[in-house]
Amino acid sequence: MKNRITELLGVKYPIVQAPMGWIARSQLASAVSNAGGMGIIETSSGELDNVRDEIRKMRTLTDKPFGVNIAQAFVRDPDIVKFVVDQGVQFVTTSAGDPNKYCAELKAAGLTVFHVVPSLAAAMKAIEAGVDGLVVEGGEGGGFKNSREVALMVLLPLVCSKVKVPVIAAGGIVDGRTMAAAFCLGAEGVQMGTRMVSAAESPVHQNWKDAIVAARETDTVFLNRFGPGPALRALRTEKTGAYEKTAPENIMGEFRNVLDLYFGGDMEASIALSGQVAGRIDSVKPVAEILRETVAEFEAVMAEMAGRYAPQPA
Structure with a gap:
């Protein structure tokens, strides 16, 4: 599967694991990267010494690309950009704050920067800040949200109609069918959170x-x-x-x-x-199986839709 997301991130599949505090660490993130997606290490726990150790562990568990999230509302270290750059990662997502705060500094260091947005206004602000792409997050997703939440079905096509950068869809993504729906609405990648919390490699109880x-x-x-x-x-x-x-x-x-x-x-x-x-997750599965089934179903759904609805030659 090749598009702007896979090229920017250097991954086989445009599937990103959400950066959930305490959960998005080496055990889960390495499984995602090894399966062909983009594993992300969190910083929202604020435990940067532990995060540094987790990044070291990542390098022993995978030779595939992985990224780091800067959760601006939860990270108090004024040198967080230096911290991320020093880890040698090439991809960073920023969230829960002003995209102008770190974008220029991160890009000057050569990193690819995506910002998480819950609204069109936030998306346009991130574009003005110079981000390379967006994670468009619907209100049906878990975690910390905009108080005026907008469902992904509304937000994603709206944002995609106004921007030219590649977009990763988040919120309600769990399988190939939802991935296909996101692509039909303009996304070139998807992010999974709750599905990854329930994965076999997730460290939660x-x-x-x-x-x-x-x-x-x-x-x-x-x-x-x-x-x-x-x-x-x-x-x-x-x-x-x-x-x-x-x-x-x-x-x-x-x-x-x-x-x-x-x-x-x-x-x-x-x-x-x-x-x-x-409400759509009915079993705990290994990450590799989740990604493999997602991609297979995505391809099958897209082929079925093309065969059913694409104009046929006369």
Whole structure:
């Protein structure tokens, strides 16, 4: 599969793994890169010493390309650009902040820069900042969100109609059929988050994976729409179900015990960030199998649509 995304990233498949805090580390990211996609190492945990170690581990686990995400709202190190450049990676995504903050410095160092955007206005601001591409993120995806969320079905074709840079679609992407839909709407790549959280190589506790597999399409909640702090989408639990109507005064304070959920399996200890697509995930699979099945189904769907609807010669 060849397009602008595979050429820019140097990958076999234009499938990117989302940079989820504490989760997007070498165990998962190397599996994605080795399977032909783009593994991403997170910085949103703020644990840059650990992140540095994870990048070292990546180089022992894969010889394929991988990237790093700079989650601007969560990284306080003023030398974060130097940190990323020093790791020798060629691809970086920036998110949760102003694309002007780091773009010029990163590009001056020779890195390819994509910025994550939740709206057309944010996309145009990123284009003006000089990014190489965009990750267009729909409100159905898990994690920290724009409080005025827009579904990918609306946002993706809107942004793609206004920009010329390559676009990676995020939010609701779980298989080849959703990948094909994203490509029909203008994307040249896709990003998977919740699907990767539930993957066999994901480091999270089995309880979280089981909760994703058991979830219905209605089993996520959109929290903290009116602030203060970020809005977010998470799995429905007793804790998050109560917060759906009345958010806590400090939503970020609910992440103080996040590791007890992520790795201890206590689903009420914190907030399990997950997208609506959890309702379509029915099993835990190895990353290589996920990517292989996704690409095969993508190709089959595109061929079927072309055969069914393309004009036939007279």
